[in-house]
Amino acid sequence: MEKIISRIHRIKLPIPFPLKSTNVYYIHDSIPTLIDTGINTDESFDKLSSAIAGYGGSLSKIQRIILTHGHPDHMGMAGRLTQYCNAAVYLHQWEQNKLLLGADKARAFHKECYLKFLKSTGLSENIKQEISMEILLRHSHIYSQITNPQIIQDGHLFQFDDFNLKTIHCPGHSSGSICLFDETSEILFAGDTVLNHITPNPAVEVIPFPEAPDYQSLTNYRLSLKKLHTLPISKVFPGHGSPFNNGNDRIKAILNHHIERRRDVINIISNYQADHNNAENGMYMYQISQQLFPNVSQNETFLCLSESSGYLDVLVDENIIKKNITARGNLYSLV
Numbered sequence: 001m002e003k004i005i006s007r008i009h010r011i012k013l014p015i016p017f018p019l020k021s022t023n024v025y026y027i028h029d030s031i032p033t034l035i036d037t038g039i040n041t042d043e044s045f046d047k048l049s050s051a052i053a054g055y056g057g058s059l060s061k062i063q064r065i066i067l068t069h070g071h072p073d074h075m076g077m078a079g080r081l082t083q084y085c086n087a088a089v090y091l092h093q094w095e096q097n098k099l100l101l102g103a104d105k106a107r108a109f110h111k112e113c114y115l116k117f118l119k120s121t122g123l124s125e126n127i128k129q130e131i132s133m134e135i136l137l138r139h140s141h142i143y144s145q146i147t148n149p150q151i152i153q154d155g156h157l158f159q160f161d162d163f164n165l166k167t168i169h170c171p172g173h174s175s176g177s178i179c180l181f182d183e184t185s186e187i188l189f190a191g192d193t194v195l196n197h198i199t200p201n202p203a204v205e206v207i208p209f210p211e212a213p214d215y216q217s218l219t220n221y222r223l224s225l226k227k228l229h230t231l232p233i234s235k236v237f238p239g240h241g242s243p244f245n246n247g248n249d250r251i252k253a254i255l256n257h258h259i260e261r262r263r264d265v266i267n268i269i270s271n272y273q274a275d276h277n278n279a280e281n282g283m284y285m286y287q288i289s290q291q292l293f294p295n296v297s298q299n300e301t302f303l304c305l306s307e308s309s310g311y312l313d314v315l316v317d318e319n320i321i322k323k324n325i326t327a328r329g330n331l332y333s334l335v
Contacts, residue, residue: 001185001234004163010243011051013038015073016142018300019198019240022073025189026052029160033064034087035180035189036239039076039142048077062087066158066165068191069174070098071203072142074239079144089149090158092169095176096151097209102143111136113206121305122284122329131302152178165189170228172221173200175209179228186234188247193224194236196244199257204306218310219317222258225251258311264292265311269321269334282324282333285312 007028012021015038025035038044049059062085067075070091075098078089091099100106111132118128154169158180165180173192180189192200202217209215233247244250268291272283289301289308296304312332315321324331 001187004182004185004187005235007160007162008237009051009055010237011048013044013047014041015039016138017073019073021240023237023239023241024048025237026055026057027160028055028057031063031160032057032061033066033158033160034062034081035066035237036068036074036191037065037077037081038074039072040080040144041077041142044077045080060085064158065089066180067091067095068179068189068193068239069177070095070101071174071192072101072139074191075146076142077144079146082146089146090152090156091146091149092167092176092178093151093153094169094171094209094211095174096149097175097205097207099146099149102139102141103145104140107136107140110139110207113208117204117206117309118302118305120330121286121289121309122331123286127298127301131298134299135302154178168228170224171212171215172202172217172224174203175205175212175215175217175220177224181231181233186232187237188228188231188233188235189237190228190239190247192239193221194228194247194251194254195238196236196241196250198240199254201303201307202310203303204309216310216313216317217306218258218314221310222255225255229255261292261307262311262314265308265315266320266334268292269332273334282322282331284329284331285309286329288312288332 009026011024015022022038024038027033052059065078065087114132156167158165163182165182168179170177170179170193177191177193179193202221204217229251236247237243268288285308289304293304316323321332322335
């Protein structure tokens with residue numbers, strides 16, 4: 001395993017989000033490869049180029065870019081890099097709905113998608129507009145468009161000089177999230193599916209995709225974690241933070257965290273109904289989210305709503321809570 005790890009170089013690139021940095025992995029190989037790219041900024045481009053040169057390589061000679069998922073801090077610079085180095089870009093089929101994020105021609109449609117989700121949360125109209133515009137503006141600055149990506153499926157094998165990485169489709173954090181696993185060394189490139197010190201957000205998919213029209217983020221995320229937990233993982237290379245051992249223990253801890261959060265959501269709704277004379281109409285998603293994630297800034301509101309949506313979907317499916325669709329948004333109450 002030491003020989004393999006000596007070829008893997010973690011490069012931390014800055015991002016304008018609370019996590020501060022994202023990991024790009026440069027694999028020094030006869031097919032020089034990047035796993036993820038960071039956001040599309042001049043600062044990230046220069047830092048990536050300098051880091052690869054420091055490891056004896058050249059950004060211009062990258063031949064392969066593997067994207068763990070389509071969020072901007074992982075895919076944002078991919079389009080720009082392909083223009084510079086002519087590398088092939090590999091993306092899971094279920095992430096194709098993100099290829100036009102940041103593109104002017106798709107802005108109106110994407111705004112409609114975000115507003116449709118935000119309308120379901122019960123937020124006021126001005127807040128919905130502000131959040132959707134902030135997201136779209138951010139995307140326009142940090143995404144670069146990819147043309148002709150190589151679309152992959154679960155099980156796709158990437159061959160390197162001394163090892164192979166098998167694609168494991170792990171929907172949850174995003175619909176087309178993948179992990180990459182070497183069965184010999186038992187190392188896992190986890191993207192944002194497994195992080196060590198924070199719990200990944202099972203992000204709602206606001207942009208529809210035909211492969212899974214009834215997709216639910218948290219339901220899929222739990223299944224993905226259970227699938228990964230069956231692997232003999234020796235070392236995890238995550239999308240954020242330092243590589244770590246004991247991956248299976250961390251996966252179990254994340255699963256337990258979501259069990260606790262599910263319980264928290266039930267208690268929030270139960271307490272609300274008790275305090276408001278049963279309040280049969282229930283609570284809006286944004287009210288639940290505010291109690292589940294107190295003291296967050298408005299630019300974090302969407303992520304909090306996204307995760308809250310996952311718990312509510314699960315609890316509705318389990319017939320523990322019910323959903324009442326109103327003109328202002330969905331109301332949730334205990335069955």
